[in-house]
Amino acid sequence: MKVLVLGSGGREHALAWKLAQSPLVSDLFVGPGNPGTSSLTLTNGKQVQNVALVTNDFQSVENVLLQYAIDMLVVGPEEPLVMGITDFCKNREGLENLLVIGPDSRGASLEGSKDHAKAFMTACRIPTALYRTFTCGQYAEACLYLDSLEPPYVLKADGLAAGKGVLIEPDLVKARAGLKEMMEGKFGAAGNKVVVEQFLRGTEVSVFILTDGTHYKILPEAKDYKRIGERDQGPNTGGMGAVSPVPFADRSFMKKVEERIIRPTLEGLARKGCDYRGFLFFGLINCNGDPYVIEYNVRMGDPETESVMMRLQGDLAAACYSLKTKTLDKMSLSAAENHCVTVVAVSGGYPGTYQKGYAIKGLDQVKEANVFHMGTSTTPQIVTKGGRVLAVSATGPTLLSARELAYRELSLIAYTDMVYRNDIGEDLMDMKYS
Numbered sequence: 157m158k159v160l161v162l163g164s165g166g167r168e169h170a171l172a173w174k175l176a177q178s179p180l181v182s183d184l185f186v187g188p189g190n191p192g193t194s195s196l197t198l199t200n201g202k203q204v205q206n207v208a209l210v211t212n213d214f215q216s217v218e219n220v221l222l223q224y225a226i227d228m229l230v231v232g233p234e235e236p237l238v239m240g241i242t243d244f245c246k247n248r249e250g251l252e253n254l255l256v257i258g259p260d261s262r263g264a265s266l267e268g269s270k271d272h273a274k275a276f277m278t279a280c281r282i283p284t285a286l287y288r289t290f291t292c293g294q295y296a297e298a299c300l301y302l303d304s305l306e307p308p309y310v311l312k313a314d315g316l317a318a319g320k321g322v323l324i325e326p327d328l329v330k331a332r333a334g335l336k337e338m339m340e341g342k343f344g345a346a347g348n349k350v351v352v353e354q355f356l357r358g359t360e361v362s363v364f365i366l367t368d369g370t371h372y373k374i375l376p377e378a379k380d381y382k383r384i385g386e387r388d389q390g391p392n393t394g395g396m397g398a399v400s401p402v403p404f405a406d407r408s409f410m411k412k413v414e415e416r417i418i419r420p421t422l423e424g425l426a427r428k429g430c431d432y433r434g435f436l437f438f439g440l441i442n443c444n445g446d447p448y449v450i451e452y453n454v455r456m457g458d459p460e461t462e463s464v465m466m467r468l469q470g471d472l473a474a475a476c477y478s479l480k481t482k483t484l485d486k487m488s489l490s491a492a493e494n495h496c497v498t499v500v501a502v503s504g505g506y507p508g509t510y511q512k513g514y515a516i517k518g519l520d521q522v523k524e525a526n527v528f529h530m531g532t533s534t535t536p537q538i539v540t541k542g543g544r545v546l547a548v549s550a551t552g553p554t555l556l557s558a559r560e561l562a563y564r565e566l567s568l569i570a571y572t573d574m575v576y577r578n579d580i581g582e583d584l585m586d587m588k589y590s
């Protein structure tokens with residue numbers, strides 16, 4: 157089977173790393189990929205190849221699909237899904253047999269429109285924060301609704317805003333100001349509608365499934381660390397680290413997640429005639445033992461994928477390919493008994509402005525962890541290219557051992573202005589493991 161993974165970050169590196177372990181994969185391409193993806197080797201000894209394309213330019217994707225006679229396209233990021241890459245590939249000449257792992261644009265609107273996701277959850281009686289949606293002309297009505305809520309206040313731009321479209325404001329004055337900014341176009345068209353919702357207190361957990369529209373497999377869950385600073389201080393980032401498993405996501409919590417969230421979501425999609433085939437990511441919050449949905453993402457998370465893939469047991473390529481015949485129930489995917497800690501190293505200044513092009517030293521010293529590339533390039537030596545640069549993922553029999561190993565291996569790597577959080581997983585250390 158010839159597979160193309162679409163994207164260029166740590167998530168795509170981790171997906172390619174796992175897919176490359178399948179004997180079913182004869183050729184693996186990553187477009188555009190990164191220096192990490194092109195260093196992977198398949199079970200048949202072939203090298204994984206990076207191919208030039210632009211993820212949001214479907215014509216360039218189609219050219220690669222046709223040129224290499226790709227059988228399965230695994231879409232990493234949300235943008236091409238929301239823009240309709242799956243719909244684009246359907247019934248296209250020469251692509252009749254292509255399987256796309258990722259929903260069509262209707263399914264992808266669970267992530268592409270927060271208003272749509274909230275309305276869907278309400279209709280399916282899926283636990284989520286109380287909310288109301290306002291258009292840009294409804295500033296006064298939105299302020300009245302804010303008055304009826306308790307602080308802090310949660311404001312969400314309806315559309316995709318590169319993970320920056322959520323404001324959490326401590327008081328009414330700041331909430332009104334944030335609302336005004338959103339309605340005046342701070343996030344462009346993404347803010348044409350604004351969701352105002354109740355703040356939920358609890359600990360977050362990311363739950364992932366792979367589904368063929370009928371059956372589903374739960375992948376290892378993970379916790380993401382979103383803020384730049386230790387103890388969750390400072391601005392939000394794409395994610396500074398991830399840990400899997402998450403102690404409170406025990407059997408009884410996950411049973412609630414399946415009964416109250418996963419199954420009603422898949423049933424709701426099916427009722428709407430949406431044939432969802434791909435990954436689905438439930439951003440959940442644990443409120444006193446009960447799961448609530450904060451958001452849906454129609455793809456895997458980054459850096460969660462780096463931890464999830466390290467613990468996933470089974471043939472991911474076979475499982476993905478079974479989505480074609482809706483036979484995912486015949487596949488076996490499970491979570492290893494171990495723990496994984498992923499620490500992300502970023503460029504100093506991120507998530508604000510930062511310099512790039514710094515040489516990364518010590519990569520060849522890392523022997524006991526995986527280094528997934530997030531924002532690097534080859535010049536020919538490997539240099540920093542993005543805000544998030546590398547994700548170092550290590551496993552161990554306990555959270556403590558995985559954590560120690562991840563930090564020890566990360567300390568072998570160095571580049572100018574390297575920044576990372578020292579507290580990934582620390583908050584989970586004193587939580588009891590079952």
Ligand code: AMP
Nearest residue numbers: 285310322353354355356357439450451
């Ligand atoms: P989102 O982009 O929807 O994932 O939101 C970004 C982050 O804002 C989430 O990961 C949460 O930490 C926080 N957040 C979003 N909605 C809520 C809510 N209703 N209550 C508490 N925190 C929230």
Ligand code: GLY
Nearest residue numbers: 380395457458459
């Ligand atoms: N790590 C969160 C995300 O991928 O959206």
